[in-house]
Amino acid sequence: MALTIGLRKHIARWQRDGVIDEIVAERLRRDLENHRSGFGLGGILAVLGAVLLGAAIISLVAANWEAMPRLLRVGLIISVLWLGYVGGAWRQSLGDGRFGQALYLLAAITFGAGIALIGQMYHLSGDASDAALLWIAGTMVAALFLRSPVLVSASTVITGFYLFVSLDGSASEAVNYLWMVPVLLFICGGLVWYTKGRAARHLIALLLITYVIVVRIDLDDAAILWLAALAGGALFVLDGVRPGLLERLTGWAEALGAYGFFMLLVALLFFQFDIATGSITDDSIPNQVLIGFAILGFSIAGLILSGHRNLAVRWVAYSVFSIEVLYLAFETIGTMIGTASFFLSAGVIVLLLAAFVIRMERRLQRRNPKRQVTA
Amino acid sequence: MILKINRLLWLGAAVALLQSGVLYAMVRQHASILRDGTDITLLSEPVDPHDIMRGDYVVLRYAISTIEAGKITGTRPAKDGPADVYVTVREGDAGAWRFAGASWQKREDVPSGEVQLRGRTEMFANAAADSQLRVTYGIERYYVPEGEGRVIEDQQREHRIEAVVAVSSEGDAQIRALKDNGIVLYDEPLY
Numbered sequence: 001m002a003l004t005i006g007l008r009k010h011i012a013r014w015q016r017d018g019v020i021d022e023i024v025a026e027r028l029r030r031d032l033e034n035h036r037s038g039f040g041l042g043g044i045l046a047v048l049g050a051v052l053l054g055a056a057i058i059s060l061v062a063a064n065w066e067a068m069p070r071l072l073r074v075g076l077i078i079s080v081l082w083l084g085y086v087g088g089a090w091r092q093s094l095g096d097g098r099f100g101q102a103l104y105l106l107a108a109i110t111f112g113a114g115i116a117l118i119g120q121m122y123h124l125s126g127d128a129s130d131a132a133l134l135w136i137a138g139t140m141v142a143a144l145f146l147r148s149p150v151l152v153s154a155s156t157v158i159t160g161f162y163l164f165v166s167l168d169g170s171a172s173e174a175v176n177y178l179w180m181v182p183v184l185l186f187i188c189g190g191l192v193w194y195t196k197g198r199a200a201r202h203l204i205a206l207l208l209i210t211y212v213i214v215v216r217i218d219l220d221d222a223a224i225l226w227l228a229a230l231a232g233g234a235l236f237v238l239d240g241v242r243p244g245l246l247e248r249l250t251g252w253a254e255a256l257g258a259y260g261f262f263m264l265l266v267a268l269l270f271f272q273f274d275i276a277t278g279s280i281t282d283d284s285i286p287n288q289v290l291i292g293f294a295i296l297g298f299s300i301a302g303l304i305l306s307g308h309r310n311l312a313v314r315w316v317a318y319s320v321f322s323i324e325v326l327y328l329a330f331e332t333i334g335t336m337i338g339t340a341s342f343f344l345s346a347g348v349i350v351l352l353l354a355a356f357v358i359r360m361e362r363r364l365q366r367r368n369p370k371r372q373v374t375a
Numbered sequence: 376m377i378l379k380i381n382r383l384l385w386l387g388a389a390v391a392l393l394q395s396g397v398l399y400a401m402v403r404q405h406a407s408i409l410r411d412g413t414d415i416t417l418l419s420e421p422v423d424p425h426d427i428m429r430g431d432y433v434v435l436r437y438a439i440s441t442i443e444a445g446k447i448t449g450t451r452p453a454k455d456g457p458a459d460v461y462v463t464v465r466e467g468d469a470g471a472w473r474f475a476g477a478s479w480q481k482r483e484d485v486p487s488g489e490v491q492l493r494g495r496t497e498m499f500a501n502a503a504a505d506s507q508l509r510v511t512y513g514i515e516r517y518y519v520p521e522g523e524g525r526v527i528e529d530q531q532r533e534h535r536i537e538a539v540v541a542v543s544s545e546g547d548a549q550i551r552a553l554k555d556n557g558i559v560l561y562d563e564p565l566y
Contacts, residue, residue, distance in 0.1 A: 062430035064520045089387025122405035125516035142390040
C-alpha cells in the first residue's frame with residue numbers, strides 16, 4: 001500500500017516533468033488500481049477486529065466466570081462458530097471477501113476457545129499440545145473447504161502456539177513437535193498454494209527459522225543448524241545464480257533467497273555463540289574472530305551476489321554485518337590495540353570491497369539495465 | 376450465481392457442523408466418564424498457576440503420582456520414553472483409596488474392590504528398581520473461577536483435600552468433585 005502511494009507520487013512527478021505523457025500516466029494508474037492487493041487497510045482492520053473479538057472469547061473462557069452457566073458458554077461458542085463460518089461464506093459469496101475472511105478467522109479462534117472450554121469443564125490436565133493439534137486440524141480443514149487465505153495464516157500461527165505449548169509441557173509431549181511442526185508447516189505450504197494466501201508464506205518462513213532455533217536450544221544439538229545452514233545457503237545461492245528458475249518453480253524467489261540467507265547467517269551466529277559459551281573449544285577468542293570474519297564475509301558475498309537485485313537480502317546483509325562488527329568489537333575489547341588493528345584492516349578491506357562492488361554494479365547495470373528496477 | 380452462493384454457504388455450514396461436532400464429541404466422551412465411571416477418592420496435596428486459554432487452576436498431586444519403578448509388574452517397555460502404566464487402587468481407611476499395584480500392561484484380572492487407572496510416565500531402560508517414576512493421569516488440574524484458586528490452596532496447606540475421581544472401564548480418570556473433610560467444595564455437573 002505504501003508502495004502504491006509512493007508510485008503514485010512518482011507517476012505525478014514524471015507526468016509533470018514530461019517524462020511520460022497523459023495517456024501513459026493514466027494507464028499506469030489504472031494498472032496500479034487493478035493490481036492492488038484486494039486486502040488494503042479495510043481488510044487489515046477487519047482481521048484485527050476479528051482477532052480482538054476472538055481474544056475476548058478466549059479470555060471469557062479463561063476467566064471461568066460463574067455468572068454465566070457453563071452450558072450457556074458452550075452455546076455461545078457454538079453459535080459464534082456457526083455465525084462465523086456460515087456468515088463468512090455468505091459475505092464471501094456476495095463478493096465481500098474482507099468481511100468474509102474476518103468472520104472465518106473469528107470462527108476459527110472460537111473453535112480453539114471451545115476446545116479450551118471443554119478442557120476446563122472436565123479438568124483435563126496435560127493435554128495442551130493435543131488440544132492445539134486439534135485446533136490446527138480444524139482450522140486447516142476450514143481453510144481447505146472455504147479456500148480461505150486468512151485461515152492458512154491462522155493455521156500457521158496456531159502451529160507456532162503448538163510449538164510454544166509443547167516446550168512448556170512435560171517431556172513426553174515435547175518430543176513430538178520435532179517432526180510435527182515441519183509436517184504441519186508442509187501442509188500449510190500446500191494450503192498456501194491452494195488458497196493463494198500469500199501472506200502466510202512469510203509466517204511459514206519465520207516459524208521455520210524459529211523452529212530451527214528452538215530445536216537447537218532445546219536439544220542442544222548442532223546437527224539441525226548444519227542442515228538449516230545448508231538448505232538456507234542453497235536457496236540463497238539458487239536465487240542469486242538462477243533467479244529465473246527459482247521464480248518459475250516457486251513464484252517467490254526473492255523472499256526465499258532472503259530467508260535462506262538469513263537462516264545461513266543465523267546458523268553461523270549460533271556457531272559463534274557455541275564457541276563463546278565454550279561448548280565447542282576452550283581457546284575461544286581466535287576461533288570466534290575466525291567465525292566473525294566468516295559472517296562478515298558471507299554478508300558481503302551476499303551483497304555482491306544478489307544484493308543489487310534483492311532488496312530483502314541487502315537489508316539482511318547490512319543488519320547482520322553491523323551487528324557482527326559491533327559484537328566483534330565488544331568481544332575483542334580486552335586488547336585495545338588488537339581492536340584498533342581489527343578495525344583498521346576491516347575498514348581497508350571494506351573500502352576495497354566498496355570500490356569493487358561499485359564497479360561491479362556499474363558493469364551489471366550496463367549489461368542488464370532491467371535488473372536495476374528493484375535496487 | 377445462485378449455485379455459487381449455495382455451495383459456499385453449504386461449505387461454511389459443513390465446517391461449522393464439523394467443528395461443533397468435534398466439540399460435542401469431546402463433551403460426550405468426558406461426560407460419559409462422569410456418568411458411567413466408578414468413583415474413587417484420592418487424597419491430594421495442592422500447588423497455583425494459570426493457563427492462557429483455560430484460566431486459573433489448582434495443581435493436584437496424589438500419592439499415586441509417584442511410583443517406584445520396582446513396584447511395577449509386567450514387561451518393561453523396550454524403548455525409553457513415554458509409556459502407559461496401569462495402576463490399581465483399593466479403598467483404605469476413611470474412604471481414601473490407596474495404591475494396590477501397578478503393571479506395564481493392562482490387567483484383565485483386576486480383583487473386585489480394586490479400580491484400575493491408566494497413567495502416563497517417562498520410562499528409562501536403566502531406571503533402578505527404587506527410582507521414583509512420575510505418573511500423570513490427566514486429573515492433575517482443577518480449573519476454578521478467576522481468583523478462587525488461592526482459597527483451595529490455603530485449605531490444601533492446612534489439611535488435605537479429597538478428590539472424587541470417576542474412572543471409566545478403560546482406566547481413563549476424570550475429577551468429579553473436590554471435598555474438604557467430607558464437605559463438598561466443588562461438584563461437577565455432567566455438562
